[in-house]
Amino acid sequence: MGKVFLVGAGPGDPELITLKGLKAIQEADVILYDRLINPALLDHAKQGATLIFCGKLPKHHHLQQETINHILVKHAKAGKTVTRLKGGDPFVFGRGGEEAEFLVNNGIPFEVVPGITSGIAAPAYAGIPVTHREYSGSFAFVAGHRKEGTHEDLKWEALAKGIDTLAIYMGVSNLPYIQEQLLKFGKPKDTPVALVHWGTTSQQRTVTGTLETIVDVVRREKVENPSMIVIGEVVKLREKLSWFEKTEPFILMGESV
Missing domain, CATH: 3.30.950.10 (Tetrapyrrole methylase, C-terminal domain)
Structure with missing residues (x-):
């Protein structure tokens, strides 16, 4: 069994991410990232990491939330370390709570890494x-x-x-x-x-x-x-x-x- 990290990427300035959040990016096998994260943060991903864009625009979602939930579970069950990278803080209007609930319901271990909102x-x-x-x-x-x-x-x-x-x-x-x-x-x-x-x-x-x-x-x-x-x-x-x-x-x- 792998593990999922729900990480707050901060508000945009890449230097505002936490040390723990940066470590979660560096060690991830799979990163699911949102539209509002600074793309410079992905430069810290390790070679070979799978990057999955989950961006949302008003009235248009690249991936539906239900799909994102299932992707997190699928990769964690495959033994991967998964980082869900969200703008700001994952628990402040970031649907992090919904994703955490889904992980619990599917028996997936996870950690929350707060970010600057x-x-x-x-x-x-x-x-x-x-x-x-x-x-x-x-x-x-x-x-x-x-x-x-x-x-x-x-x-x-x-x-x-x-x-x-x-x-x-x-x-x-x-x-x-x-x-x-x-x-x-x-x-x-x-x-x-x-x-x-x-x-x-x-x-x-x-x-x-x-x-x-x-x-x-x-x-x-x-x-x-x-x-x-x-x-x-x-x-x-x-x-x-x-x-x-x-x-x-x-x-x-x-x-x-």
């Missing part, structure tokens, strides 16, 4: 701390979209009134709805908002506005996913703390810039 890293690279003693004592990770057919059960009232900073994943297409719900439940219309596109990579781009204006800003600037939406007073710190976009990063997204 984009809900913290993308704002940080944009100069936005998700917590700050003067602005934010709480923050929440929020899914910007739900599984099709799932009843909408996000507690928008609690998010609007009880949480200082919201980090919303993959929510660009639902931004008008998000804006509507937060305003409906009392979030001030002048609350600062930022969208960080391809955070921590050489393609990073950040736009800002307020809860009232951000939908128009995003449409005008043609911002698309993958983008992290950050809502809260901490966004005010971006102008002062922005650092990454003023540097000359190297070897990001597998390219020299």
